[in-house]
Amino acid sequence: MHSRSPMLHAYWFAEHGLAGAYAPLAIEPGKLGPALRALHPLGFAGCNLTIPHKQEAMALVDEVDETARRIGAISCVVARPDGALFGTNNDCYGFIENLLEAEPRLAFDAGPVVVMGAGGGARAIVWALAQRGAREIRLVNRTLARAQALAADFGAPVRALDWADRAQALDGAALLVNTTSQGMVGMAPLDLSLARLPAHALVADIIYTPLETPLLRAARLRGLRTLNGLGMLLHQGRPAWKAWFGIEPKVTPELRARIEATL
Ligand SMILES: NC(=O)c1ccc[n+]([C@@H]2O[C@H](COP(=O)([O-])OP(=O)(O)OC[C@H]3O[C@@H](n4cnc5c(N)ncnc54)[C@H](OP(=O)(O)O)[C@@H]3O)[C@@H](O)[C@H]2O)c1
Structure with a gap:
């Protein structure tokens, strides 16, 4: 609930004219598997993961890249058009x-x-x-x-x-x-x-x-x-957007100031 990710992504949705939303979802430990499998049918492009789910997700997705495999944790999931789940780590x-x-x-x-x-x-x-x-x-x-x-x-x-x-x-x-x-x-x-x-x-x-x-x-x-x-939070969002939407958003002084004003 402390996360500024919803604000970050709302800023980029508006900036890039996408009709999307980034919702904070409190998933109980043990319910991550069904939650991830629901992403595609619910129409989500993917999600980010935070405490305590990053390591557990390794065994729940269909494919992980080399970065996530070496780190042993997933920070970002992409729901592919066929419903397959891909995990990477942008931290x-x-x-x-x-x-x-x-x-x-x-x-x-x-x-x-x-x-x-x-x-x-x-x-x-x-x-x-x-x-x-x-x-x-x-x-x-x-x-x-x-x-x-x-x-x-x-x-x-x-x-x-x-x-x-x-x-x-x-x-x-x-x-x-x-x-x-x-x-x-x-x-x-x-x-x-x-x-x-x-x-x-x-x-x-x-x-x-x-x-x-x-x-x-x-x-x-x-x-x-x-x-x-x-800055770590802001920058990890950029490769996530590239993976979800094929867009490379920027971390601008205005974006940073907008979020800093809430901290
Ligand atoms: N800026 C960003 O984008 C970003 C990204 C990821 C995480 N974070 C932040 O980084 C922090 C850690 O996240 P995480 O995912 O790594 O959490 P985590 O996996 O739960 O790890 C927590 C770490 O804190 C240590 N710790 C907890 N209580 C402690 C205490 N009383 N004294 C000493 N050490 C203690 C734990 O030590 P033990 O192993 O002994 O329990 C463990 O090393 C969080 O505040 C999170 O918000 C920020």
């Missing part, structure tokens, strides 16, 4: 586009990257960072086994670290990314001291409600560069 695209929009010359191999969290979002981000050439990804999660499983799936350069060692994990890091839900509206802030993060580091949060999480605020007050998660 990694959105994350990288957001980073590069803010820092076009960002070198992903400039230094160690620390990723907090090992959930569905983290899987997409770790994969994207590795694809872009990150040489050392320190993965820190409250539940160590989950970080270890992700590291085992992706292999080098991912290394799982214990939650108790999270402050030290920031030593020498060039980029810190929060993918946990800590810091989101209604949740406690991420419990992480930034004292050991170098002054040149970039701190990114994939949360966008609020736009400035306590983590980003702490980083800004230390003089570090920060990046919120709104």
Whole structure:
């Protein structure tokens, strides 16, 4: 219910003159299969998936692309004209586009990257960072086994670290990314001291409600560069539109301002 996706897609429907709608649907765990199979008969072009459905959907669609297969999670489903369901993952695209929009010359191999969290979002981000050439990804999660499983799936350069060692994990890091839900509206802030993060580091949060999480605020007050998660949401919508409607919509300053005004 915090999602700004309905607003994002309504903007593009109006901009491109399509008579469509993007509806938030609360699907109970265990009912995803029948819900996905209903997309085509109900006339939907597809859907996006969010917590807690991204991983479960892997076994429910008819076809997944290489990106979703490697990540192990689906963020976007396309209902083909014959009713077959195709799954992909656009979170990694959105994350990288957001980073590069803010820092076009960002070198992903400039230094160690620390990723907090090992959930569905983290899987997409770790994969994207590795694809872009990150040489050392320190993965820190409250539940160590989950970080270890992700590291085992992706292999080098991912290394799982214990939650108790999270402050030290920031030593020498060039980029810190929060993918946990800590810091989101209604949740406690991420419990992480930034004292050991170098002054040149970039701190990114994939949360966008609020736009400035306590983590980003702490980083800004230390003089570090920060990046919120709104651009990730906006950019992941672009390949979804290409797949659903064959249209490539743009992320414009006006669109961003329209959504920021509601946050
Ligand atoms: N900007 C975007 O477009 C975008 C896209 C995707 C996700 N997101 C945001 O990213 C966040 C995570 O989404 P997700 O799909 O990855 O969720 P998820 O799969 O449920 O993973 C949640 C993560 O948060 C950690 N966590 C939860 N409570 C915690 C606590 N009290 N202390 C420390 N860690 C805790 C979990 O650790 P454990 O493994 O120990 O439970 C896990 O690593 C959400 O806020 C979501 O809205 C944003």
